[in-house]
Amino acid sequence: MIKIHAIGGYDEVGKNMTALEIDNDVLLFDAGLHLPAIVGVQEREKIPTEKGMRALGAMPDDLYLDKKGLRDKVRAILISHAHLDHVGAVQYLAHRYPKAKILATPFTIEVLKTLMADNGHKLSNPLISINPNSSYIVKGNNSYKVEFINITHSTIQSAMVAVHTKEGVILYANDYKFDNSPVLGDKPNYKRLKELSKSGIKALIADCLYASDDRKTPSEKIARGLLEDVLFTTDNYKSGLVITTFSSHIARLKLITEFGLRLRRKVIFVGRSLNKYTTAAIKVGKCPFRNDIYIAAYRNQVEKILKKANANKKEYMIVCTGHQGEPGSILDRMSRHQLPYKISENDHIIFSSKTIPTPINEKSRLELEQRLKKFKPRIFDNVHCSGHGGREDLRDLIKLTNPQHFIPSHGDFSKTEPGLNLSIEMGYKKNYNAHLLSNGQELILK
Numbered sequence: 342m343i344k345i346h347a348i349g350g351y352d353e354v355g356k357n358m359t360a361l362e363i364d365n366d367v368l369l370f371d372a373g374l375h376l377p378a379i380v381g382v383q384e385r386e387k388i389p390t391e392k393g394m395r396a397l398g399a400m401p402d403d404l405y406l407d408k409k410g411l412r413d414k415v416r417a418i419l420i421s422h423a424h425l426d427h428v429g430a431v432q433y434l435a436h437r438y439p440k441a442k443i444l445a446t447p448f449t450i451e452v453l454k455t456l457m458a459d460n461g462h463k464l465s466n467p468l469i470s471i472n473p474n475s476s477y478i479v480k481g482n483n484s485y486k487v488e489f490i491n492i493t494h495s496t497i498q499s500a501m502v503a504v505h506t507k508e509g510v511i512l513y514a515n516d517y518k519f520d521n522s523p524v525l526g527d528k529p530n531y532k533r534l535k536e537l538s539k540s541g542i543k544a545l546i547a548d549c550l551y552a553s554d555d556r557k558t559p560s561e562k563i564a565r566g567l568l569e570d571v572l573f574t575t576d577n578y579k580s581g582l583v584i585t586t587f588s589s590h591i592a593r594l595k596l597i598t599e600f601g602l603r604l605r606r607k608v609i610f611v612g613r614s615l616n617k618y619t620t621a622a623i624k625v626g627k628c629p630f631r632n633d634i635y636i637a638a639y640r641n642q643v644e645k646i647l648k649k650a651n652a653n654k655k656e657y658m659i660v661c662t663g664h665q666g667e668p669g670s671i672l673d674r675m676s677r678h679q680l681p682y683k684i685s686e687n688d689h690i691i692f693s694s695k696t697i698p699t700p701i702n703e704k705s706r707l708e709l710e711q712r713l714k715k716f717k718p719r720i721f722d723n724v725h726c727s728g729h730g731g732r733e734d735l736r737d738l739i740k741l742t743n744p745q746h747f748i749p750s751h752g753d754f755s756k757t758e759p760g761l762n763l764s765i766e767m768g769y770k771k772n773y774n775a776h777l778l779s780n781g782q783e784l785i786l787k
């Protein structure tokens with residue numbers, strides 16, 4: 342018998358975790374953090390504990406597995422990609438499952454190692470790197486072939502995870518977009534998804550964050566165009582140039598670096614999380630711009646390089662943290678005049694990002710902008726394309742994989758219900774083969 346347990350990420354955007362129970366074995370998909378609960382904690386230098394993180398509401402409630410008598414049956418934790426809402430909680434909870442191996446692509450494993458090293462966490466669970474488009478046999482009472490299928494998203498080496506069971510494949514598709522012109526890495530592996538569809542997909546668990554948006558999410562090549570437009574058609578010859586984006590978005594950082602060099606500027610990455618993700622990409626050989634950047638992560642490095650850049654702004658492009666207005670980030674500290682780089686009139690500040698629509702992000706971001714605007718810079722917002730598919734991508738995913746059961750995920754009902762409705766439009770029936778779940782609910786797949 343196969344059961345799906347919704348543990349986290351079904352009542353909120355974040356702390357993703359889904360348990361797949363097959364007879365006497367349990368495989369977990371993802372163990373993420375709820376980021377709004379920890380805004381500010383990341384860049385500060387204090388180390389939160391498991392108990393602290395649970396108290397903040399930042400962790401998926403995996404104590405659920407104890408209540409269900411499933412904790413000792415967990416054989417593997419399968420991590421889809423390196424975003425904190427998917428991998429961030431592993432370091433806090435994997436010790437509860439000593440028999441479980443942790444499987445992910447090399448970049449994700451490297452990010453996990455960095456997170457653990459930063460917080461002084463150690464795990465005895467084996468960490469197993471699986472290359473995109475490769476598989477591994479997880480052994481429990483039975484054996485399961487687990488595949489990491491290459492998919493495009495807003496960080497590198499993202500995967501759709503396929504678990505082969507006697508009743509068919511369980512396909513976990515959090516998070517994805519269908520980018521047919523990626524600027525780094527390969528296109529989605531449509532061929533393999535088609536093959537799996539032919540062999541029979543028992544259930545698809547899919548990212549419905551933007552299932553209510555009538556669109557196909559634009560490719561990263563469109564983000565390239567947007568950035569190019571802002572950087573090469575505005576008068577910035579004498580201006581300071583400050584760009585902020587998601588630290589894990591290696592493809593975007595590649596574009597930014599390329600354009601910085603084309604503007605004949607030195608490209609400086611400033612901030613701890615930029616250092617974390619870029620270093621992880623370098624370690625797994627997936628940072629083609631490694632020799633084109635200088636990274637400043639720690640206080641004296643940061644102060645020194647920003648002082649230099651401030652004295653000669655037109656020679657530098659500053660790539661920094663703080664696009665969500667995170668307290669303690671570089672842009673936050675610049676806006677408070679706490680760093681030697683002084684924003685002034687006619688400097689260009691580019692947000693190659695979108696504000697994550699949660700009250701805390703929106704508030705921090707608005708306050709950041711108000712502080713920045715006192716210095717009268719030019720601000721270019723939303724120079725960005727999302728990493729999450731829209732409604733038409735979801736339609737393509739369902740069509741392509743043709744699953745027996747469909748389970749929308751990655752958000753509360755305001756996100757998942759539009760996904761469910763789309764599946765109904767495509768012939769699925771609610772509570773029969775299309776299922777809306779909340780955290781703490783289980784579903785038996787018939």
Ligand SMILES: [Zn+2]
Nearest residue numbers: 422424494516
């Ligand atoms: Zn993601």
